[in-house]
Amino acid sequence: MRSTMQLSNLRHEATNLLVALILVMQGLPGCLYLRVFQNQDCHLSLSQRSRNLIIVGDELTLANSFRMLGITHRSVQYLIEQLPGMIKVGDRHTFKYSHRPYVDPDNEDLPAIVNAAGCARSEGFKGRKPFDMFGFLASHHREVSMSCNLPEETLRNQGLPLAMRFRDLRGNWTKARERFVVLHSHIHGRGLYARCDMEKGDIIIEYAGELIRPSLTDLREKYYESRGIGCYMFRINDTEVIDATLKGNAARFINHSCEPNCEAKTVRILGKNHILIFALRKIFKGEELTYDYKFEREEKKIPCSCGASRCRKYMN
Numbered sequence: 001m002r003s004t005m006q007l008s009n010l011r012h013e014a015t016n017l018l019v020a021l022i023l024v025m026q027g028l029p030g031c032l033y034l035r036v037f038q039n040q041d042c043h044l045s046l047s048q049r050s051r052n053l054i055i056v057g058d059e060l061t062l063a064n065s066f067r068m069l070g071i072t073h074r075s076v077q078y079l080i081e082q083l084p085g086m087i088k089v090g091d092r093h094t095f096k097y098s099h100r101p102y103v104d105p106d107n108e109d110l111p112a113i114v115n116a117a118g119c120a121r122s123e124g125f126k127g128r129k130p131f132d133m134f135g136f137l138a139s140h141h142r143e144v145s146m147s148c149n150l151p152e153e154t155l156r157n158q159g160l161p162l163a164m165r166f167r168d169l170r171g172n173w174t175k176a177r178e179r180f181v182v183l184h185s186h187i188h189g190r191g192l193y194a195r196c197d198m199e200k201g202d203i204i205i206e207y208a209g210e211l212i213r214p215s216l217t218d219l220r221e222k223y224y225e226s227r228g229i230g231c232y233m234f235r236i237n238d239t240e241v242i243d244a245t246l247k248g249n250a251a252r253f254i255n256h257s258c259e260p261n262c263e264a265k266t267v268r269i270l271g272k273n274h275i276l277i278f279a280l281r282k283i284f285k286g287e288e289l290t291y292d293y294k295f296e297r298e299e300k301k302i303p304c305s306c307g308a309s310r311c312r313k314y315m316n
C-alpha cells in the first residue's frame, strides 16, 4: 500500500518536473535541445533543432518510463505538441491537440511556419465578431410573429391630456410593447418595426433608461467600450442624458432617417423630463420606425444609410 502511494507521488513529481521543463523550453528560444531522461536502456530528449521528441529504447522500458515521467499525461502531451517547431513526437504519436500535418524531419525542405503577424498571439481571430449583447435580435434565424392581437383602439387616446396618455402607456406597457418588434434592419444593425398600423400622433414608445448627468457620459462610454458593449444614450438637454444601454427598452434600437415616420419629443410630465416617440404620419404594419436624430453638424461626418430619396448623406 505504502509503496503504491510512494510510486504515485513519485509519478506526480516527475510529471510536474516535466511540465516545468517544457514550459522553460517554450520560453527560451535558444534552448534547442534538452535531455529529459536517460538510463542505460533508453533516453528521452526534446529537440527543437530536429523538431522532434526523440525517444530511444525498447518498448517495455519506454512504456514504463513514459508512465513514470508522466509522458502519457494529457497536459504533458499538449505542452509537448505546442513546443515551437515541434512536428514529430516519437514514431507512433499522432498530434491530438495542435492538428499539425506530419512532415518528415529528415526532409530538408521543411515548410516555413507561416505566421503573418510574426506572433500567433497578436494575430486577429477571424472566427468571432466583437461581443454584442443584442446581436441575437438581428439574427435571421429568430422566429418572430408579425401579428399583433391588440384591439384596434388600444392606446389610441389622442383626445386626452399628454400626462394621461403617458400614464396609460406606462400602465399598459405589456400591451403597448406588442405593437412593435426589434428585427434586423437594412439601415443599420437592428431596428424597430411596427406590428400593427399606427395613426399620426400616437405615442409609440418612451425612450426609457437611466437619467444621468452629462459629465458621466464619457466615463460610461469608456466603460461600455472596454467591455465591448454598444452604447445607447439620448441627450435631453445640457444637464440630462438618458442612458439606455443597460436599463433601456426597445426604443434604443430606433434608427435615424432623413425622412422619418416618427419624431422624438421631450415632454415634461409631473416635473420630470421624458423622451417620447410620436408617429409623424400613419404608419403601416411592417414599416421600420425611424426618427431624425437631429445630430449637430460636425466636421467628422457620420455617413447615413437611411436610403430615403432625400437623404442628407450624413447623420451630422
Ligand SMILES: C[S@@+](CC[C@H](N)C(=O)[O-])C[C@H]1O[C@@H](n2cnc3c(N)ncnc32)[C@H](O)[C@@H]1O
Residues within 6 Å of the ligand: 185, 187, 188, 189, 190, 191, 230, 232, 252, 253, 254, 255, 256, 257, 303, 304, 305, 306, 315
Ligand atoms: C440608437 S442606435 C440604433 C440601433 C442600432 N441600429 C443598433 O443595432 O444598435 C444608433 C446607432 O445606429 C446607427 N445608425 C442609426 N441610424 C443610422 C443611419 N441612418 N445610418 C447609419 N447608421 C445609423 C449609428 O451607428 C448610430 O450611432
